[in-house]
Amino acid sequence: MAQQTPAVLNHIAVYVTDLGKSTAFYGGVFGFKEIAEPFKDGKHTWFSLGNAGALHLIQGAKSTQKFDKNEHLCFSVPSIEAFIKNLTSKNIPFEDWAGKAGAITTRVDGVKQIYFQDPDGHWLETNDMK
Template identity: 55%
Template sequence: MKSFILGAFFLVTFHLSQAQVKLNHIAVYVEDLADSKSFYSDIIGLEEIEEPFKDGLHIWYKLGSSQLHLIEGEWEEPTINKNNHLCFSIEDMEGFIENLKAEKVPFENWPGESGKITNRVDGVQQIYFQDPNGYWIEVNNDF
């Protein structure tokens, strides 16, 4: 009986500590902060927020209750795979794609077909493209 009570206490404690975890921010290392700022502000449409460093090497964006931090530094070319990507959800896929085309940002579906949209089995549409540093971005309409 004692081990059952301890086990139940452990499960409840473990569950409560899990429930208290939230995503604070995602940091993305960039080669050129100005290019990346333009991309994430103008193409993705993120809202810039104040950052505490004020050193010209950081830009912070609001992501719901989390943040995206862009950090410029001595650049080393990363190994980039489409499986490792940031994903943003939007309401208007058609309008977003029109903006990508106007800004001459190429996009593709998951298999890599240029200008195509992936239609998931659950009805969500997805597109993929790369930021100025080569990082993969997914945008979907699961808003």
């Protein structure tokens, strides 16, 4: 039997209530670059995630809901401290895994991580994994 080629991530879709607000958030917080959006319907923003694929923001969520922190998107940055300065300059609160405001979790392997929410309440992790 021939070995199947593994699938690769194409995109992640996040359903949002306010496309403009979420586009500004993801672009401003993470520095993601917008890429061509084929639908051209005013209901989508696409960002490049490099080799990982793309992030699609889709307008249409009816209301914010409570999300569990276990269900999150994670992005790595070169410096968690520099990233925290960016969050702080934008008045975006963050916490450690346990929920302590303004704290950083250090994993057993030494990776530092923080958690915060996007405008719709989706949980995001940012870490300094190399």
